Amino acid sequence: MRRTFAIIALALSLAGPALAVEPSEMLKDPAQEARAQAIGRQLRCPVCKTESIEESDADFTRDLRKVVREQIAAGKSDKEVLNFMHDRYGDFILLRPPFKPTTWALWLAPPAILVLGGIFAFFMTRRRPTTPEAAPLTAAEKAEVEALK
Amino acid sequence: MRRLIFIVPILVFVGLTIYFATPLLRGTDPSLIPSPLIDKPVPAFELPPLPGYQKGLSSGDLKGQVQIVNIFASWCIPCRAEAPALMTLKNMNIPIQGINQKDKPADALEYLKELGDPYVSIGMDIDRKVSIDWGAYGAPETFIVDAEGRIRYKQAAPITQDDIDNTIVPLINKLRAGK
Numbered sequence: 001m002r003r004t005f006a007i008i009a010l011a012l013s014l015a016g017p018a019l020a021v022e023p024s025e026m027l028k029d030p031a032q033e034a035r036a037q038a039i040g041r042q043l044r045c046p047v048c049k050t051e052s053i054e055e056s057d058a059d060f061t062r063d064l065r066k067v068v069r070e071q072i073a074a075g076k077s078d079k080e081v082l083n084f085m086h087d088r089y090g091d092f093i094l095l096r097p098p099f100k101p102t103t104w105a106l107w108l109a110p111p112a113i114l115v116l117g118g119i120f121a122f123f124m125t126r127r128r129p130t131t132p133e134a135a136p137l138t139a140a141e142k143a144e145v146e147a148l149k
Numbered sequence: 150m151r152r153l154i155f156i157v158p159i160l161v162f163v164g165l166t167i168y169f170a171t172p173l174l175r176g177t178d179p180s181l182i183p184s185p186l187i188d189k190p191v192p193a194f195e196l197p198p199l200p201g202y203q204k205g206l207s208s209g210d211l212k213g214q215v216q217i218v219n220i221f222a223s224w225c226i227p228c229r230a231e232a233p234a235l236m237t238l239k240n241m242n243i244p245i246q247g248i249n250q251k252d253k254p255a256d257a258l259e260y261l262k263e264l265g266d267p268y269v270s271i272g273m274d275i276d277r278k279v280s281i282d283w284g285a286y287g288a289p290e291t292f293i294v295d296a297e298g299r300i301r302y303k304q305a306a307p308i309t310q311d312d313i314d315n316t317i318v319p320l321i322n323k324l325r326a327g328k
Contacts, residue, residue, distance in 0.1 A: 046182055046286035060287055063251070063277040088284040090185035 020057040027069050036069045039081050043068070044095045052095060184284050184303045191218075191298050192282035196272025199261075200254050206246055206272030212298040215324045217245040217291060217317075219268070220280055222252045223260035225288040231307035232264040238313060239267040243321060247271035250280050250288050293317065295324045 019037070027033040040054035047058040053065055064085075071081045082094070091097040099107050137145070172179060186192075191211050198205040211218065219235060221228040235245055247268035249257045254273065274280050283292065286305065293302040302320055304312065 049180065059251075060277070064281065066276075067278070067281060087185065088281060089286070090183060090284075092182045 019054050020061070021054055021065060025062070025065060025069065027073060032072050033069075035078060036065075036072050039068055039072070039078055040065055042082065042095050043085055044093055046089055046093060178306070181305055182286065184300075186284050186300050187303060189300055191292075191294055191300055192279070194272075194279045194282060196248065196274055196279055199249065199257055199271055199273055201258070202271065204270045206248065206270050208298070210246060210270065211294045212296070214244065214296050215321050216269075216294050217243060217321075218248065218283075218294055219245055219292075220248045220250050220274075220283070220285050220288050220290040221260075222250045222288045223256040224252065225250075227307040228289045229264060231289055231309075232267075234308040234310065234313060235267040236265055237310070238308075238317070241318070243318075244269045248274050248279060248283070250274050250285070251277050291317075293320055293324070296327075 021037065021040075027036060037054055041052045043053045043064070045051045045053050045056035045058060045061045045064075047060050048056050053061045053068070067084075068081055071084065076084075085093045091103065097103050097106065191208050193208045195207040196205045217238060239245055245267050247270070249271050251274065252260075257271075257273070272279070280288075280290075283290070284303075289307055291304045291308055292300050295301050301324060302316070304316075308317065
């Protein structure tokens with residue numbers, strides 16, 4: 001039983017994100033195809049928003065993948081392909097948007113929350129008053145305890 | 150002073166409420182992507198005509214007057230929904246140019262026969278290359294292009310009567326007045 005779980009867990013941990021690229025779309029040169037996939041994974045699918053264009057099965061996205069591959073085959077650099085998409089779709093298309101005033105909140109919020117939370121946790125754990133020693137029993141209470149025995 | 154710390158979560162909550170409520174109450178659709186092409190010249194392109202039509206569409210056709218560019222397709226259901234709105238615009242003497250996106254020519258002709266043809270001319274964008282140059286990510290998409298051939302407005306959703314009255318016509322009047 002335990003072993004079955006271990007095998008399932010291992011299999012799940014090894015599974016990468018499923019790509020929607022079909023073999024017929026791929027470039028013949030494996031090195032170029034690898035570059036196309038690396039670029040595609042940095043581009044956000046404008047149709048489905050939460051996937052990269054390599055993962056999305058939307059019909060429109062297939063044509064975006066095609067454009068990426070055509071440009072790579074035509075000898076464009078990675079940067080040129082990314083710029084091509086950025087010119088047309090803006091920061092939205094980049095899964096790693098540039099650091100600028102409109103994206104400061106996006107980039108800085110997670111570390112800021114971590115730091116603020118850390119400071120808060122530090123002071124809360126340090127300043128927490130230790131439980132005071134229990135006051136000794138009074139004579140009356142002692143008598144009561146004796147009576148219970 | 151120590152009490153103040155208990156107010157912080159309430160303040161954060163109020164802040165988040167305002168942040169999320171504003172677009173909801175304004176009716177902003179978060180699925181729409183702002184276009185970086187606004188105020189830029191239209192991309193250079195040249196598209197062939199549908200079979201039986203004299204003229205396709207090219208970037209040269211988009212200069213000289215304020216025009217609408219509409220991306221449509223027979224497979225696009227919201228395009229059917231906005232077809233009457235395009236007719237309304239045509240009847241207001243606003244020229245509409247069509248980009249027929251990734252369609253089979255026969256299907257596109259059938260679609261125009263069924264719903265009417267509001268377009269001055271139509272270019273066939275069979276492989277979506279030109280749609281991508283326009284920063285489109287589907288259909289229908291509508292652009293307003295000024296007399297100098299610059300994109301001044303984009304709507305990536307079907308046009309409604311409300312859009313015509315409150316957005317499209319006021320902007321076209323403004324652009325026609327040369328502002």
